[in-house]
Amino acid sequence: MNSTPSQFPSTLNRTHDPAATSWVASAQAAGTDFPIQNLPFAVFRHRDSQEGFRGGIAIGDQVLDLWDLTRSDLLDGLALQAAEAGAKSSLNALMALGPKAWSALRHAVFDLLHSHASAVVQQKMLLCLEPQAEVVYSLPARIGDYTDFYTSIYHATNVGKLFRPDNPLMPNYTWVPIGYHGRASSVQVSGHSFKRPRGQVLPPGATEPVFSACKRLDWELELGAFIGPGNALGEPVALDQAEDRVFGLCLLNDWSARDIQAWEYQPLGPFLAKNFATTISPWIVTMEALAPFRTPLERPDGKTDDLAYLRSEANTEQGAIDIRLNIGLATEAMREAGQLPHVVCTTSYRHAYWTLAQMVAHHTVNGCNLQSGDLLGTGTLSGPTLDQAGALLELTQGGKVPVSLPNGETRTFLADGDEVVMRGWCERPGSARRIGFGECRATILPALI
């Protein structure tokens, strides 16, 4: 990667101006996730097209086709190079280019979509737009390795109480950004369905397991970070350069089979309880778009003496990001009745104990190599109160207190036919436009018999 100035701590520029508007009218719609200040990336194709998947940028209710854009005469230099890298069937090549190239493309597209763009530019750009309603998405990158962290101390404590009542929070938690390797092959893009997993579970009071469909199927509300430029084996990434290695963030649902997990997880961690499916949103919001929403690191214990490789002033002062998150649940009965998903949890990424930069610095401090397109999950982003709990396990206190739905149904864990929809957005009315993540949606199918 090139030696451009670090994007961390972030600074604001003209693409963050809350007054900026686009000639694409839907980008000004109230509540849109995709104003001109956002410009997130996905990989898509027209639903009826025989053409292949290619990179795109969201604007209002449209997708800007990067393949078409590279064939216009609207870009040059580094922005064109970045668009060409992004026009492929995965964004890995664009991710590898680094923050200077990402920013060049972002600024060029911002200008081309801005209300001040000339009529000629707008006419050419119109040829590069497709309605989001007419496209389908694929995974945005070939994911080499998927790592999941555990950055919410609230989640770690809530779950610890259930799995280990005597020892809820391990002594290493406030020192180590705990993480583990997940399964890359089963990461799917929003909109898919998957079968309820089967496996070994230990019935209450039993000493021998039985083979069963999972009876405690859960979601985990997370964000995913896609790695930009990688690092070579044996070459750690320092904390204050770590965010230069992050292309952007997506929504992530780390589906979990709690009964399988409880029986299998010792001593080597979760395996079949997690690797049957992980769902991510198609849209990746860039770190630059999130700059207005940086906040100081907030820790309930006030800890400030992280080991040196995890500590910096920038990390303490702006390491967190205020990304609002929620989870909606729509049962089959609700969908048949035309009811929208019922929101059962609202929280924010600002509550994380460990930051993105700390995740990257920790992951590489032993020499481990990250590669462009690798995915890092934040872990379940539970906040300080029960209604901010990012998993059913926590919301229902281990399955004891059901969640009530508007139609009278209740859930302790997920039922077949349930659809789970995660959403994420940033807002700071007056000083910044709302930046959204779109949605991350999937439906539970019955287990194999």
Place this chain on the structure above:
Amino acid sequence: MNSTPSQFPSTLNRTHDPAATSWVASAQAAGTDFPIQNLPFAVFRHRDSQEGFRGGIAIGDQVLDLWDLTRSDLLDGLALQAAEAGAKSSLNALMALGPKAWSALRHAVFDLLHSHASAVVQQKMLLCLEPQAEVVYSLPARIGDYTDFYTSIYHATNVGKLFRPDNPLMPNYTWVPIGYHGRASSVQVSGHSFKRPRGQVLPPGATEPVFSACKRLDWELELGAFIGPGNALGEPVALDQAEDRVFGLCLLNDWSARDIQAWEYQPLGPFLAKNFATTISPWIVTMEALAPFRTPLERPDGKTDDLAYLRSEANTEQGAIDIRLNIGLATEAMREAGQLPHVVCTTSYRHAYWTLAQMVAHHTVNGCNLQSGDLLGTGTLSGPTLDQAGALLELTQGGKVPVSLPNGETRTFLADGDEVVMRGWCERPGSARRIGFGECRATILPALI
């Protein structure tokens, strides 16, 4: 994958005839790893060549170049198709073809290399051979996901005693083929060096960790299994078809930082203690070549009541494989004195509690998808006695009893400059030719300062 008869349980055929010889003289050398009955696969190139890596097959001290072979007129049909898939810079395409294709290529190459081959054939084949002494290897496949199991009950018990004296073997061990996801990006082929990792460790008696170079660096003696045809998400592989999904086995060293591991591993398992490096042998020995060395499942507890998805007569009667394994250590001083690696452990894969077929069936029973080129590690293959322990942690009883080397040096854990060499082979004098795995070698470099 096609619906050919399962290769499990294995049957013997003409390629297993111990009397068969090759016109390549070195294939008859005493102690060769690569007689005509073996024919393992690797990806290689000539060390001085500008040409790319391509698949090859070992015979004696030579490599048969599959790219050259496909350009001869010596193959046709399925064997040619398999050779073309194997002639690329990774073996993923060959792996995807399945056992019928692998066997067709194996039988065709066996005949072409057999002493009975005509002079014309031998002349053409000579043009496809390169001395192993003049080639370099790459990873044999693009590894999508790497999973590591824990199939030796002796290792699990030995390590458990050190990490959890009160609770050495978890109650799930004899029911669940325990596994976890490892790091694919840091898997390297034999011959590389890597830096000693750094990380958080908890000094004895301390309550707060320090940042340090690893002081308890260890090896783990394992075998790796490369996945052939994958399975779709949500479609488990049944036990008696599971070996059809295994292309073959290699040697694997799962390097481990024991001090980092002890501090980080709860509750989500090993992470930075393992993901800095994993070394595999270049050669993959096919399941067909290993057929003469199948043995009954041997368990010290005599357990036979595995859950139904993990139980079959074939698995019980021939699920194990008698692959002898050893580890040699050569310190810098030993190498400077021209001394060979000193063997400190000799064991066999026959002692594993869980079989390859059980690993595949368990991994997929929840619907998890395996892909061609995925790597499954067996876990450390310790046998029943102390001198069969596959890790220094066990051999030195937690670092308390040093291993003595012939030159008077001792080791509890690895020192900078140490070179570790694993070897594997099958032998059954009189009824089968010796089948070898070559070597798996790497050297420890000093940590970053």
